[in-house]
Amino acid sequence: MAEESNVHVKVAMADVLALLAISMFTFAVAVFGLGVDSLDLVVMVGPFVGIVTLVATIFAYLNENLLGTAIFGPLSIFFFTIVLVGGVSAAMLCLLIGIIILIDAFVSLAQPVKLLPVLLLIATVAFFVTALWYNGQDGLKFAVGALWMIFSLLAFYMAAAIMLLVMKGDQVLPLFISAPAAAKA
Incomplete structure (x- = not known):
């Protein structure tokens, strides 16, 4: 059990940092x-996003944020490795991370920010479609781009909404936060 005297970084800081970095990578994808750019940007950004999500994982772990650790930890490994493989190996990696993110999406239903499960479910579908594309399914490149663009823009939005929530102390941009059960009574 953690002691209350521990110094914690605000939980939202690591989440916003990781969301912005992940958004940069998914925007490149x-x-x-x-069809706007080549994979060069993806390959260049990937390892840096891996570092940022690793840092976010460490902060999430130190802040006892189990869900943040479960999301950002595997993604860190993904970002370090996806730029090194191709074809079937990349497809299997996308399939695996898609399954992990799907589990995280179901677990995230228990936390109050209801936009997070939506974001994670979009990522799950995008990972599965990307896996099919890497596995040689023709005609999916545009769908991969569209799904990751939707994810990227929603993740940028979520990062901005969290920053405004922390800075203003109120929801400026909706995150669809549900009230705790004790507050409803």
């Missing part, structure tokens, strides 16, 4: 899928 999206513009590739939509």
